[in-house]
Amino acid sequence: MRKTTIGYRITGMEEGINNWLNYLNQNFRLEFGQDWDPGGTIRAGIKSDLDMISSGKIDWPKLVADGERLGIAIEQEEQNFRVQSLRG
Secondary structure (H helix, E strand, O other), X not given: OOHHHHHHHHHHHHHHHHHHHHHHHHHOOOOOXXXXXXXXXXXXXXXXXXXXXXXXXXXXXXXXXXXXXXXXXXXHHHHHHHHHHHHO
């Protein structure tokens, strides 16, 4: 698989996660949406990655590490939400 193809796929994935977080925060803000990425750190990381990809100057090791960090952050947000739901 070519690196340009991988870049497009990563872009699509990260845009999808960003859209999902925005959807939660906008449509469920009074129920549980405000608890997902409240500081915007996940979305800031996504923006940084998308900016790097669109610049054409892709640091592949950094991009791969950022993708892993993004996955871990999403899992942590889900865990935080579950813990808060059990408490509430």
